[in-house]
Amino acid sequence: MGKQTNLFSFPDVASLAPALRAYVIQCQNAGIARHGVFKVAVSGGSLPATLAKALLTPTSPQAAATLATPPAEGSDETVRFDKWEIFFADERAVPLDHEDSNYGLLKSELLDKIPASAGQPIVHPVDTSVLEDAQELADKYEQVLVASFASRDSVRLPIFDLLLLGCGPDGHTCSLFPGHELLRETSAWVSPIEDSPKPPSRRITLTLPVVTHSVHIAFVATGGGKKEIMRQIFDEESGLPCALVNNGAGDRCSWFVDNAAVEGVSFPKRGYNL
Template sequence: MAGAPPKLYSFSDTDSLAKQLRTYLLNNQNAAIARHDNFRLAVSGGSLPNTLAKALLAPGNGSPEDKPQFSKWDIFFADERVVPLDHPDSNYRLIKDELLDKIPAELGKPRVHTIDAEHVHDDDPQEVADLYQEELMRSFAAKDSVKLPVFDLILLGCGPDGHTCSLFPDHELLREKDSWVAAISDSPKPPPKRITLTLPVVTHALSIAFVATGGGKKEILRRIFDTEEGHSLPSGLVNVGAGDKVNWFTDNAAVEGVSFPRRGSL
């Protein structure tokens, strides 16, 4: 693994997890704003937006460090389904419904970088991926001046097969080294057309967090953390490539039977 191994946090319930996730998120926010006056993060879908809302919309402790400064956030998507933005499968719609629409006005509104909805009905999602890569270049740098964009934070989920973003086990996209954003037309999980950040972009982020909860995750987490073959699963490849930049936030049910050492707080 790159340097030290990832950190695995385990909590008794999702409320305790959300409280610690809030601290982690706002530590990353504050460090990013101190560096370059904004906070650039990428998010996934699934159950993650709900957990994010629980973490970020909870009452804070009143200190300046414990306040989301949403007006300085740039939210990108670690992956997105190539569907209209109001479609039930859209990750944008999910985070809009769960989090964005519920942010109090006094906390400001983030800038949200969606896919170009004009091309979602194209047969080939490559144009959507290319346009999203151009969106990244407008926010980070031209692709010919930097090898990879550097996100302040990427927030990920982990599927029961070990996939993360729309990077699936044994898929050729895991070997993509040049593109920042890739298209997939044959996702083993519907909908089939998606775009995704590539593995080098994910592992190049300054911080990476997985959120995985529930007993349905315990078998895949045991494989990822405790077996050699788990290191070649997409989520395992993030662990290997990014090492101690990776933090896993889980509940006890998700890590039942996992031997890898766990921590109880940040």
């Protein structure tokens, strides 16, 4: 049996943010050292706001200086946005400026707030010319991954340096929902979903094998409203999508939660050493 998923718990979001920042920077630096770029996929929900709090709020005077000056090579505390390549773990079949767009949410919460001096990431939104055809939307986004990660002839699955995910109140993540047939998909990198139980119904999502194949996976879940589903994910053999990610990734998967979200959860919790 592989090593357990990491469950890092904090008193509140304010104390969670510095740890998330340190974790992301660690993954970033490893990705840049590995292949000169940091390939990260993000989801929507409350994650972009928490991510912005983490990445745009320096934890030290040294880190603060990096937001005011051009990014320097080799600084362990620097968020190297100029080396980031951002993908979407899932997306809704809506225009990019629609209120349901994960791209639109990330843009307003994080991308628009990155100082020019900090460098700008490469961002890969969906092709809005095919919003009416979820299969084509998924196929085109998979082609974006193929172009970035290598041809499908040479790699079985893309390997993200980091996936940043949220956890829905039903235990879903990305647009992988409990009991849905899409959880059994094994060949596609990106799949359409036309019957999402959460609106909008038409979406695309990374598949479970792609998610669990990532170098690192970080979930962010906060608030007392999550404690019951967190108990099911961590303390029961639930088969919920988030639990399947835990099982598939083991200690490559880390959760950043506040104490309220894991009240009553017996799975061992620990702090994150900055």
